[in-house]
Amino acid sequence: MSEAKNNNSNEATGKEPAEPVEDKPSAEATADPVPVEETSAKETAPDKASDQAAEAGASAEEQSAETGDAAAKPAPEKVKDLIKYMEERNLREDLPHFQVGDTVRVSIKITEKDKTRIQNFDGVVISISGRRACRVFTVRRISFGVGVEKTFPINSPVIAGIKLLRAGVVRRAKLYYLRGLSGKAGRIKEDERRLLLVKQAKTVKKKVKEEAPRAAAPVKTAKKKAARDKKKSKRQARKKAKTTK
Numbered sequence: 282m283s284e285a286k287n288n289n290s291n292e293a294t295g296k297e298p299a300e301p302v303e304d305k306p307s308a309e310a311t312a313d314p315v316p317v318e319e320t321s322a323k324e325t326a327p328d329k330a331s332d333q334a335a336e337a338g339a340s341a342e343e344q345s346a347e348t349g350d351a352a353a354k355p356a357p358e359k360v361k362d363l364i365k366y367m368e369e370r371n372l373r374e375d376l377p378h379f380q381v382g383d384t385v386r387v388s389i390k391i392t393e394k395d396k397t398r399i400q401n402f403d404g405v406v407i408s409i410s411g412r413r414a415c416r417v418f419t420v421r422r423i424s425f426g427v428g429v430e431k432t433f434p435i436n437s438p439v440i441a442g443i444k445l446l447r448a449g450v451v452r453r454a455k456l457y458y459l460r461g462l463s464g465k466a467g468r469i470k471e472d473e474r475r476l477l478l479v480k481q482a483k484t485v486k487k488k489v490k491e492e493a494p495r496a497a498a499p500v501k502t503a504k505k506k507a508a509r510d511k512k513k514s515k516r517q518a519r520k521k522a523k524t525t526k
Contacts, residue, residue, distance in 0.1 A: 368414035373436045377479065379418075381406050381456060382449030382469050387420060387433060388441040399441050402431060405449070405469065407456040421459060423467075428460060445479055448472040 379385055387402045404422030407430070411417045416435045421428060433440060449469035459467050 371414050371436050376435065376440075376443050377445050377483075379406060379443065379445050381409055381454060382451035383445060384447035384449065384469075385420065386444040386446055387431075388443070389433075390439050390441050403446065404429075404431075405456070405459065407459060408454070421456075423463070445476070448476040448479065 383406050384403070385406055387404075388399050389402060391398050391400050402420060402422070404420035406418055407421045408419045409416070414436050417432055418435060419430055419432045421430045423429070448471065450472045451469060456469075
């Protein structure tokens with residue numbers, strides 16, 4: 282129907298009918314197909330071998346990295362020894378021995394900008410817990426009718442010193458019952474004998490410290506005399522040698 286309409290329109294206009302256009306094949310379709318080169322087994326073999334070698338190298342690097350990490354991590358025994366060494370290094374031996382129920386005076390170092398001052402805190406030791414470097418004690422006192430408690434680590438460098446004021450006699454490891462008592466009911470019986478022993482021990486330590494340099498002095502003088510005698514003997518020997526010549 283479309284062709285007939287076109288013919289009628291051409292006749293009406295007086296034009297010749299257009300020739301049908303044939304579809305020409307494109308240059309790509311007419312061109313000869315490019316032969317695909319087939320890779321031989323000989324060419325693919327070296328590629329597979331290189332891939333296997335690369336994988337083996339990567340696995341070796343991973344193993345070496347794991348071994349390096351294992352070597353870098355310290356053994357648990359070494360870690361324990363290091364912790365023990367640090368604990369022993371931070372232990373303090375200059376503080377007196379005290380126990381629960383004793384009344385002590387704790388001197389604390391307080392730093393304010395560039396200045397340092399010492400503040401004392403007096404009270405009763407109501408608990409001691411921990412061991413070695415982790416040892417902690419709690420001191421309680423009543424100030425203006427209010428109970429105040431402070432916990433101090435014994436080996437802390439903030440503590441300038443501890444002084445034993447009274448030795449108490451108690452039958453408990455923790456004196457938390459003192460929180461509900463006040464006045465005479467909260468007093469602890471004093472152990473005068475133990476306090477005397479502590480004072481005697483302090484005096485003995487002081488005497489030992491004072492006598493130590495005195496005892497070391499004679500040894501030094503004896504060494505000096507021996508050195509002088511050696512020098513004199515050498516001089517005399519030289520003089521005799523000169524006179525004989």
